[in-house]
Structures are given as C-alpha cells and as structure tokens.
Amino acid sequence: MGAWYELIYFAFRNVKLRIGLTILLFFVLAAIFAPLFARYDPNAYVGPAAHPPSPEHWFGTTTFGQDVYSQFAHGLRLTLIVGLLGGSIGTLIGILIGLISGYRGGLLDEILNMITNIVLILPTLAILIIIAAYLTVRGFLVQSVFIGLTAWPWAARAIRAQTLSLRAREFVDLARMSGRSSMKIVLTEIAPSMMSYLFMVFILQFGGAILNAATLDFIGLGPTQAFSLGLMMNNAVLWAALELGMWWWLIPPGAAITAIVGALYVMNVGLDEVFNPKLREL
Amino acid sequence: MGLRVENLRVYYRTLRGYVRALEGVTFSVADGEIMGLAGESGCGKTTLGHSLIYLKPPMNYIEGQVFLDGQEVPIWDMKRMNEFRFRRISVIPQYAMNALNPTRKIGQLIADLLAAHGVDFKEILPELKRRLDLVQLSHEVLNMYPIELSGGMRQRAVMVISTLLNPSLLIADEITSALDVSTQKAVCEMIVEFRNRGFVRSTIFITHDISILYQIADTIAVMYAGQMAEKAPTEAILRSPRHPYTRMLIASLPQVGVRYREERLRGIPGAPPRLLDPPPGCRFQGRCPVAFERCVETPPFVEVEPGHFVACWREI
Amino acid sequence: MLALESVSKIYRVGVLGLGKLTAVSEVSFEIGEKEIVALIGESGSGKSTIGKMILRLIPPTSGTIRFEGKDIFSLKGKAVKEYYRKVQGVFQDPFASYNPIFKADRIFTMIREEFFPEISRPQWERKLEEALRAVGLNPPDVLGKYPHQLSGGQLQRFLIARALLLDIRLLVADEIISMLDASTRVDVLNLLAELRDRGLSILFITHDLSLGHYISDRSVVLYKGRIVEMGSTERIYSRPLHPYTEMLMASVPRIDQKWTHGEIRVERNAVGPSLGCVYYGRCPIAQEICARRVPPLIEVESGHQVACHMRT
Structure with missing residues (x-):
C-alpha cells in the first residue's frame, strides 16, 4: 500500500511525467468529447471545396468539401482506440511470452523462441494485406487484433533478454529462498523491475499500431465504415494538400499523431525516474 | 626530495x-x-x-x-x-587489467604511448625487455593483444608500462x-x-x-x-x-x-x-x-x- | 545435519554447449550441529557454486545433497518451503540482494507472507523487532528505507535478521563480509559466532584465511572445484599438509609477520585438462604420479584429510 502511495506521489512530482500526461489526457478528452461537437458526417460533402478554417468549418474543408474538424474528431477517437487495442494486445503477448520464456528457460524457452523467430521473420505487412483483403467487412476491432498479433515478437525478445539478466540477480535468489512460487516471483520481482521498460514497449507498440493502421488505411484496407487520422493524412497526401497549400487538412492529423507519441515518450523518461529511487533524489 | x-x-x-x-x-x-x-x-x-x-x-x-x-x-x-x-607521475589504476585498448597489440600500444610523450620506442626497447623479464613475462607479449593475456599477466604488463619512464x-x-x-x-x-x-x-x-x-x-x-x-x-x-x-x-x-x-x-x-x-x-x-x-x-x-x-x- | 555426497557441477559452455567446464568435482563433506565450517578457496574454486547448490538455487550435475537424511532436490511443493524454513543464505554483495525499486524491509514482508500468514500484525512486529535487535540494529533507524539509504553492513545484518525470523538450522554465508569495511566486518563475524553458540550451523564461504580462522571450527580447502584438504581449523592452520594450503598460508598478508621473500611466484600457463592432481601445474613438490592419478582424500590423522600423493 505505502509503496504504491509513494510511487504515485513521486509520479505527480515529476515534471516530465506531468507534461506527458497532460498532453495525452488532452487528446484522450478530445477523442471523447470532440465528436459531440462535430456537426457533420465526416464522409458527407457539406461545404465549399478546399476552404480554409472559418466559423462555419473550424478546421476548413477538404478538396471535396468534407468538414475537416468532423473527420479529425472521429479519426482521433478511432486512432486512439486502434492504437490502444493493437498496442495492448501486442504488449501483452510480448510480455507473456518474454517473461515465461526468460524465466522458465529450458525446452519451453526453445519452443517459444522458435515461434517468436518465425513470427518475427514473417513479412508482417504482406500478411496483414492478405488477411485484410479476404475480409469484406472490416471493423477497427479486427484491424486492431491483427496488428497486435503480428507486432509482438520484438517485444517478446527484448523482454526475454531482460528477464534472463534479472533472473540471475541475487534478489531473485532471495525471493526463491523465501519460498515464493515462480509465478509470484515473475509478477512481484521481475516485472516491477522492468516496469519503465514495459511501458516503453507499450509506447512503441502503441505508436507502431497507429502507424500500421495508417498504412493499411492508405492502401484501402482499413475499416470499411469508419474514419481514422491515418486515413485523413493519407487522403491529404494523395490529393496533394501540401502542394496546394491546404495546411489545415494535413497538420491536424499529423500534429496529433506526433504529439501523442511524443507525449508517451516524455512520460517514459519521467517514469524511469519515478521507478528508480536512485534517480529521484537528483 | x-x-x-x-x-x-x-x-x-x-x-x-x-x-x-x-x-x-x-x-x-x-x-x-x-x-x-x-x-x-x-x-x-x-x-x-x-x-x-x-x-x-x-x-x-x-x-x-x-x-x-x-x-x-x-x-x-x-x-x-x-x-x-x-x-x-604515473598511475596503476584499480582495474588495470581492463585499462588496455583491446584493439592494439601490447607493443603498438606502448609505442603509441611513448610517441605521445616524445620518446623513441626503439631506444627504450632493450630496457622494456629487461623489465618484462623481471616480471616474468615473455617478450612475446609485445606481439599479443590484451585479450590473449590472463588477468594477472595484464596486471603485470600495465605495471611495466606505467613505470617505463622511471616516474618520480x-x-x-x-x-x-x-x-x-x-x-x-x-x-x-x-x-x-x-x-x-x-x-x-x-x-x-x-x-x-x-x-x-x-x-x-x-x-x-x-x-x-x-x-x-x-x-x-x-x-x-x-x-x-x-x-x-x-x-x-x-x-x-x-x-x-x-x-x-x-x-x-x-x-x-x-x-x-x-x-x-x-x-x-x-x-x-x-x-x-x-x-x-x-x-x-x-x-x-x-x-x-x-x-x-x-x-x-x-x-x- | 547436511551432507554433500560426491557432488559435481559441470557447465556446458561454448558453441552448442560442446565444451565442458567443471566447477565442482566430487565434493563430499558434512556440516554438523552447532558448527561453523569454513569453505576456503580462491576465485574459480567452485566455493560459491557449492553454496548455491546447498540453497537449491542450482542443481548439481551428479551426486546428492542431503539435509537431515533427505535428498534436497527430491523435495516438492510444501517440503521445499519447509527446507527454506531451516536453511537460508546470505550473499556477498549486500546491494545486489535487494530489489532496488522497493524498500529494503520488503524482504521481511516476503517472509511474513510466505511463512507466517496467520500471525497478527503486532505479533509480527514484535518478532521482527526482536530479530533486528539480535543482529544489532535499532529498528526505527533502519525500517522504511530504500537499500541505497542503508550501509552495506546494515543491509548484510538485515539479511541475517531475515534468516533469524525463520527457524533456521543452517546458514550459508557466501563471502558476506568481503565488501564491508574493516571496522564493521568484525562485528558481523562476531554475530555469526554468537549465532553458532546459540545453536546454528554455518557454512562460511570465504577466500580470506584469517577470517576463516577467526570463527570456524572446521575448514574445507578447495582448489579448482576439488577438496584438497579438510579438517579441524586449528590443525589445518597449524600444520597444513597440502602444498596448496601451505602456499595460501604463506601468502596471506599478516600484520604480525612479514612474508618470507622467496622467488616471485606467479601462475604459469596451466597444464591443460589433466588426469591427475588439480594442483599439478603449480605444485613445487609434484612427481610423475601426480600427473597421472587424481589423489584421493586420505585421512592422515583423526578428522584431517588431505588429497596429495606426496603427503599421504
């Protein structure tokens, strides 16, 4: 109890963490509330084409006269959901396989390692394309799961390596001599020791999922019904928004993705300080 | 003094x-x-x-x-x-065994060090060999990389190198x-x-x-x-x-x-x-x-x- | 109480694990009740490996370790916990024994959760305080702190206190004072001796002969994974028989006697994996037989065994 309270106390005292968290929170809130203020269907042609921001259309309109704000609001929500889901699935599988493989060792490790390596060398994007092409109705859920299922191997490998080195530490020996079960040791000794590392894995998975989703969206294999920031950006690039000086079409989705991933990175650095009491005092 | x-x-x-x-x-x-x-x-x-x-x-x-x-x-x-x-003033550091550049042979390493201080390697070679004898290292070590020596041998090599110019x-x-x-x-x-x-x-x-x-x-x-x-x-x-x-x-x-x-x-x-x-x-x-x-x-x-x-x- | 029977540990090394590294080779000895046994050896002697095997942290390649008659590696489930209730260890580097992200007293909480879940909080606190006082710590000074806020000596005592919370019979102390300063080192040594007087057995693993001599009742001298000599500490120190023990005794720095200046002795290239005595490559009195046959441990006087062809 006390330990968690203290951790939270230090977390809130940490400037980097506060900055990162504020930015992230801003986008999460935006994803929740912004669509409520969107007056138009993101796909509908509602206004004059290629119009800069105005009181009528806050973020301007696209080449086709769609409302950019409505697209952004819905896109942000979906992007965060796909990133969160895909990133979580990838992180979870990676952590699970990495921890088990690294701590148990032996035959189980060899088998898991083999599976990891196989998935690792599969051409991820190609597989995603094939799978996506087979499904005629594609929801963001399916997309997230596929992204998560193909993104975990590097995470598993990195976590396995960390686990291997932590397993040999004397405090793990001490926990074993305290009669702790392997499961408990992994959960209470090894996992907490690489908490900031796990968070970094999650950030990279999160960012990766967002980018993977954008790529799929770009080649027309994204969700059939919905809208995402990736789709927006790629539409903008496709219709030469940059060359035509339509900054209002390109910047919101680009800035949002950059800000979200950037905030997560800053949080990671901050968390490292929070989790390591030695860094706290300086 | x-x-x-x-x-x-x-x-x-x-x-x-x-x-x-x-x-x-x-x-x-x-x-x-x-x-x-x-x-x-x-x-x-x-x-x-x-x-x-x-x-x-x-x-x-x-x-x-x-x-x-x-x-x-x-x-x-x-x-x-x-x-x-x-x-x-010369020093034998605490982790002398790891103080040697692993990519240079011991002899080259000594030559570089001497050159940096304006001393001719050739001139000092006979004395160097005498000192290697003293610490029971064969002259072969000059043509070896640090990794080829055991920890104790490296320690002795560093001792010879550190004192080669007769520091005060x-x-x-x-x-x-x-x-x-x-x-x-x-x-x-x-x-x-x-x-x-x-x-x-x-x-x-x-x-x-x-x-x-x-x-x-x-x-x-x-x-x-x-x-x-x-x-x-x-x-x-x-x-x-x-x-x-x-x-x-x-x-x-x-x-x-x-x-x-x-x-x-x-x-x-x-x-x-x-x-x-x-x-x-x-x-x-x-x-x-x-x-x-x-x-x-x-x-x-x-x-x-x-x-x-x-x-x-x-x-x- | 604890007996090692012909215990060996061989690690597979190199490409595909084809190479073999013998860390411990056919080691047998016993630790009796209320006894401090010093396990003496230099780096690479396999002394820490033996300690870890006794603590069930790594399995031996062959041989058995028995505690109160039972093979400790055949224990399952509850019996393992019961084993750890009686046998505990303290390691060399006090800082490495703590998870740096948690407070140091978490090691006690762990003991409470695993071994005494039924005990009430005030009762537990009394028990903990007693254990801390027994190792010479003042509880308010040391509880609730992170490992880096405590000194090496305090952390080391913490680990001993942790063991005292259990009903331990045997403590494996692996080089526990080599990282402590001289002024605090003796106090930890004295503590171990007091514990022995109160009924504990201790395996004191060390490379420092003077420390071993100070507290141990019996000594076991290891060289490259083999026992070269063992017996009562007094005997071994006053009359070492194995040339390796002799050499160790002659080179340990003392403050009452200077080294006899012989020739400067340094390791020469060790003779490759030989069939004979492990000390053959450095031995001053070796004969031809020493290269061919491993000398067995032979009792030369009551309780004093030596593995040397020349001295038995």
Missing part, C-alpha cells in the same frame, strides 16, 4: 552541494619511500590518488599545493599536467583487491622490486587492506572521512598507533592466529559522517571514545615523534 602535499582541498560538485572529499590534507613522501594509504571506503584515499594526476570534474580543486622534487605540480590545470603525467611518483590504486592471495603477493613484491631498482622513486600504495601495507610499505598514512588521521613508519603505526581511529581499526583486524573462541575482536561502532555536511572539527569525534570539547576544532596534523604525524587533540 620526493612529494609534498600541503593543505589540499578537493570537493565533488553534486546537485545537492559540495561533497568535501579531501579537507586540508598535508603529508610528504620521501625519495624511495613506499607510502601505504589506508582507510575505509569513502575516506578519500582514491580521490587523493586521482587528484595528484588527473583531477577531472566533478572533482573540484579548492585549494592547496603539491610539490614534486621541489617543483610545484599544477594539479588544477589539466593541460599543464600533461607534461607530468606518465613521465613524472607512482600511484598504485587498489591494485591487489581483485587478485587471489597468491597473485597478490607476487604483485606486491614487484612493487618493492621496482622501487629497489630505482624504476620509481616514491610510491603511494592505496589499499583498504592494512596487512598488505605491513608487508611492503615503509610508512603508512591512515585517512578518515577526507582528513589525514595519522602517518608514521609502518612498525610504529602498527605497534603504537596514536590516533584513536587507527588504534581501533588495527585492533579490529582478524589475524591468522586469532580465534573467536580465544579472543574477541571488536569493530568501531557508528558510521563515518556524511561528507556533504560534515560536523566541524575532527570528523572522527562522533565515533571516538575519548572525544572531548576541544574536538569541535579541527586538530592540526603535527609531528609527535620523528616521522610520526597525528591529527588528534589528545596526542598534542
């Missing part, structure tokens, strides 16, 4: 203020003297060794003077120190602490041999192990929490220590022959003060059994018998 250090003050700069690692250290080492520098971890002995040759941030030179053979050594000036380093002062920093007892003895005897043959004139041998110093040192200096506590000829300091810290430290050493069942040794209660904000005066006062009012003033380091210096109000 040897080495003379006067009132040396070196602090570490940290985010929370200065750590007073060396506070007014004064001592001298004569020509041909091997001075053992002992003390517990954090007492400043390694800082002292480093500040005499390589005073780099976060170490901060505050005040004090160092003279070698009568000439002032500008330890605060990294650039001007270059002409002293290696040529006149050699600083050996905990060079035996990672070695097995048998190798330890060999390395210590080589240090004495180097002195006897005049390869080095004065030596400062830093270690936490007083029993090693008894074997090889002419004098022993004991430091406590950044200050010099006592310095005296080896026999004198071990048989009749004057500073309470030295007395308690020596009494706490288990020797071969002493057994718990027959004789109970005692440690020193308490812990050294934090050097970030040490108490004024003698830094040992908090653990000292004979401390009195006067100890809040810093005791001077005075000669109580010829060659025997003590910083304790009780002994003055």
